[in-house]
Amino acid sequence: MPGTPVMDGLIRRTVQRHLPWSVHVDLTYRCNERCIHCYLDHEDHGEMKTPEIKNVFQQLAESGTLFLTLSGGEIFLRADLFELLECARSLHFDISLKTNALLIDGERARKLRDLSVRKIQISIYSSEAEVHDAITKVRGSLERTLSAIRFLQAEGLKVKIACPLMKQNLLAYRNVQALATELGVPYVLDMTITPKMDGDMGLLQLRSSPKELLPILQDATLNPRACSTDSSAAQILPTGSATSSGMESQAYDDIPCSAGHNSCYISPYGDVFPCVQMPVATGNLRKQSFEDIWFRSAEMNRVRAVRESQLPVCSKCTIRQYCERCPGLAQMEGGDLSGAYERACELAELNARIGGVTNPVSAMHAQKPNTSGACSIPLPNAATEARIGSS
């Protein structure tokens, strides 16, 4: 939907009015998988109870939220999930779910259909059970997840596969693409591995290096830059963030993304953040109303004030069009919401080279040369790969 003229128009209006149009709520951090790249802990530190969450839903509806994404942790570990979904339905939200689907059977799929859930995003790391199950650390998890997808499809529900890519499953993207085609569902490949929410950077070791990502970035079925210098073509990329608000659009103009402008994130404990990937605490719903936090939090307004054209380093970058800088990751990895960070610069340089730019150097690396060598990765077969992929 984002990217259509109607939605772009609505996105502009909701941004101008600071309407919290899309809200992601994690109902729990508990989980029945132990994915090696997960940024959460899996304890219950005092989740909001059923009436508290219903109250949050009521406040969101009154504030104008239309798109409600429920995620976790694993949402089906909440005994009150269907009660919460019934509440959300009665408030006329557009409901999307993110789940590993291990606990979805035929009856639960039917209930989800009856509650008019529009979209269910399910993580799959590979079509090979040994690869997928090694990441989730649950033997048989791929088989159970695939079985659940079939239950959901039998009820006519829309499923989307999300495939976070890391060293352990990098080249599995091809078999995930094939699996998605076989199942007739869309997919998103997510190359973002984030630090833990508590700031622990250990998970970043799982990230594939820019050199390792090259086959994906050069795959013309995924990256139009591999066969075109028209960067606007990137809008059709099936790569992106599996945790995003789903509100990506050109309509944001000079603001970095939807976070804090027309979308936000709420933790199981009632903490409100501009985005799940932006650890800027703006308030807690057990102490304040949603509107108080959304409209009056100094931190929310600080995030809202950031403009792309005023970023101290990135606004001067000559390869900015090739960059997918995330302000939340800039905060987590570089310590500055408005700053540049290594990973984004490396990938931007790589994308620029694939797009035909000779010796691209990001503004940050122009000030402080890169030592990882991403700029010097040879691209021997770019043209050949592009022809194969685009034929």
Add this chain to the structure above:
Amino acid sequence: MNGQITRNPKLAWREVDGEMVIISPEDSQVHELNETASLVWKHSEGKTLDELAEKISAEYEVARETARADLEELLAALGEKQLMFVSPEAKG
């Protein structure tokens, strides 16, 4: 014809600047209603055509018959898009 009007219960919707934005979970289609259609959307649930025509007539200062004819046309268009229905059993 004076059936009872109902919204499609599967739809998600919210008001933005006085206009209704509606999403169908079945095809992810986004519908934006204009001011008049939004008024009908907001005030029609459970009402009959006659009751709603009365309200529109008062709101827009138009003749009741004109309001009713316009309403029938609008509801037919909304029905075609599976957004609103006029219950057949209540047709008079």
